[in-house]
Amino acid sequence: MSAPASLVVVPPIRLGVNIDHVATVRNARGGALPDPVRAAMLAAAAGADGITAHLREDRRHVRDDDMRRLRETLTIPLNFEMAATHEMVAIAIELRPHACCLVPERREERTTEGGLDVIGGGIDLAHRVEQLATSGIRVSLFVAPDTDQIVRAADIGAAVVELHTGSWCDLRVAGRQDEAVAELERLTGAAEQATTLGLEVHAGHGLDYVTAEIMAANAHVRELNIGHFLVGEAIFEGLETAIRRMRAAMARGRAQLRAGKAA
Numbered sequence: 695m696s697a698p699a700s701l702v703v704v705p706p707i708r709l710g711v712n713i714d715h716v717a718t719v720r721n722a723r724g725g726a727l728p729d730p731v732r733a734a735m736l737a738a739a740a741g742a743d744g745i746t747a748h749l750r751e752d753r754r755h756v757r758d759d760d761m762r763r764l765r766e767t768l769t770i771p772l773n774f775e776m777a778a779t780h781e782m783v784a785i786a787i788e789l790r791p792h793a794c795c796l797v798p799e800r801r802e803e804r805t806t807e808g809g810l811d812v813i814g815g816g817i818d819l820a821h822r823v824e825q826l827a828t829s830g831i832r833v834s835l836f837v838a839p840d841t842d843q844i845v846r847a848a849d850i851g852a853a854v855v856e857l858h859t860g861s862w863c864d865l866r867v868a869g870r871q872d873e874a875v876a877e878l879e880r881l882t883g884a885a886e887q888a889t890t891l892g893l894e895v896h897a898g899h900g901l902d903y904v905t906a907e908i909m910a911a912n913a914h915v916r917e918l919n920i921g922h923f924l925v926g927e928a929i930f931e932g933l934e935t936a937i938r939r940m941r942a943a944m945a946r947g948r949a950q951l952r953a954g955k956a957a
């Protein structure tokens with residue numbers, strides 16, 4: 695017999711707003727506007743719990759000065775997304791953001807493809823995780839919902855895994871429902887496994903209002919990082935409205951948990 699809704703303890707869920715693609719628009723003309731830092735401040739005022747920014751090796755969108763200004767300006771946590779390279783570790787240790795999320799990166803990719811190969815990263819990756827963690831930075835690894843990769847993430851001392859929701863979102867958009875259901879089951883299992891290993895569970899990539907609500911109905915998921923969709927919606931409704939609508943969607947997901955109605 696399930697507990698009455700009033701007794702179900704549901705942990706809060708945070709929204710990290712990724713401002714990469716404000717910088718994409720800025721860079722389209724080579725000028726200073728729109729300023730991604732202004733977007734981050736607006737996002738914070740609209741209810742974002744944190745800001746995520748991805749300093750890519752090719753600096754195609756977020757640039758070093760953006761990350762510095764974000765660090766100097768934000769009063770909410772900064773999640774510095776980066777490849778696990780010597781260059782980026784050095785920048786992160788100098789800036790000391792609240793958190794780093796290590797992501798796979800290939801110059802020729804249009805966006806992040808797949809999760810970090812934690813197992814293949816070997817001792818070098820383990821050493822970089824340790825360097826960041828001993829600098830007081832919370833380390834997250836951006837991984838596919840893969841059991842062995844998640845075990846290895848815990849083994850090398852990551853505090854967080856961020857589950858790559860991109861495949862699931864792409865399958866839904868493509869109308870490949872059966873495969874999407876199977877991928878959601880993988881994500882659900884991975885979230886539970888990661889929790890049992892003592893990892894905090896985040897999720898991100900490709901999320902929109904509908905898929906964010908579904909992710910928020912998973913009690914193991916404590917943070918969603920969302921960017922591209924929000925920046926797109928901001929073109930039509932404004933960033934503040936888009937963020938408020940996203941938070942409402944996440945709240946609906948958590949409400950389903952409380953009511954014992956989550957899938």
Ligand SMILES: CC(=O)[C@@H](O)[C@H](O)COP(=O)(O)O
Nearest residue numbers: 714748797805806836898899
């Ligand atoms: C890791 C991830 O899914 C995103 O946070 C990442 O920033 C995507 O890269 P782009 O923002 O360059 O598309």
Ligand SMILES: NCC(=O)COP(=O)(O)O
Nearest residue numbers: 712898899900919921922
């Ligand atoms: N780590 C995921 C993220 O920060 C945003 O991804 P997206 O919403 O821009 O696809």
